[in-house]
Amino acid sequence: MPQEGLKMSYSNKVKELLKTVETREDPDDNDNNKSFFRKLFISSGSISDPNDAYHLEFAISDENTAREIKDLAHSENIFLKYIKRRSKHVLYLKSSEQIEDFLYYIDAPKISFDLMETKIIKEVRNNANRVTNFDNANLGKISEASARQIAAINFITEKNKFSTLPEELKQTANLRLENIEMSIQEIGEISEPPVTKSGIKHRMQRIIDIANGLRENS
Numbered sequence: 001m002p003q004e005g006l007k008m009s010y011s012n013k014v015k016e017l018l019k020t021v022e023t024r025e026d027p028d029d030n031d032n033n034k035s036f037f038r039k040l041f042i043s044s045g046s047i048s049d050p051n052d053a054y055h056l057e058f059a060i061s062d063e064n065t066a067r068e069i070k071d072l073a074h075s076e077n078i079f080l081k082y083i084k085r086r087s088k089h090v091l092y093l094k095s096s097e098q099i100e101d102f103l104y105y106i107d108a109p110k111i112s113f114d115l116m117e118t119k120i121i122k123e124v125r126n127n128a129n130r131v132t133n134f135d136n137a138n139l140g141k142i143s144e145a146s147a148r149q150i151a152a153i154n155f156i157t158e159k160n161k162f163s164t165l166p167e168e169l170k171q172t173a174n175l176r177l178e179n180i181e182m183s184i185q186e187i188g189e190i191s192e193p194p195v196t197k198s199g200i201k202h203r204m205q206r207i208i209d210i211a212n213g214l215r216e217n218s
Helices: 008-023 033-044 061-075 094-105 107-129 134-156 165-177 184-189 198-215
Strands: 045-047 056-060 079-086 089-093
Touching: 008 033, 008 045, 008 107, 033 045, 033 061, 033 094, 045 061, 045 094, 045 184, 061 079, 061 089, 079 107, 089 094, 094 107, 107 134, 107 198, 134 165, 165 184, 165 198
Parallel strands: none
Antiparallel strands: 045 056, 056 089, 079 089
């Protein structure tokens, strides 16, 4: 446990979460490879805070072991890159999508979802900053709300549940993906037929609730 008053690093937060997964796993039903990579991350892994960079790595002492781990990961569609750093043999991922997929694979969907949301917030803010005559006072609120909505839509799509959404939610979701810089009111105005601000807000909340439900059931 970290000392009181000290902020836990992002890597340690992920490790603490993975320790809880390992604790609750039923050994009879455990996927050996998933468990191996969870334990490997806990013992020798690290991950950058996605607000700063996208980087996940394992620092291995023995080269042959590192090569074997790389091959095992490849068999699970995890494409680790290799580099020697001083006395360590480092296997790493630098793609945000690959890191998200790895975290989801080792049963850390909440961290994967949070990383996706952080990435989208940055993308939305960058996009919004390019829009002229944009109300800067509302930039933060709109960017973060839009990011949460897009992350939820993407998560539902990744779980192959988008087609099960009611038609009005599909329409609203598609409009949000196509117009990431728009406010809720503007999304309502371009809907067919037009929908009130409160109506679109309600639809977006339903989408977020559905994504959260899928995440909890993962």
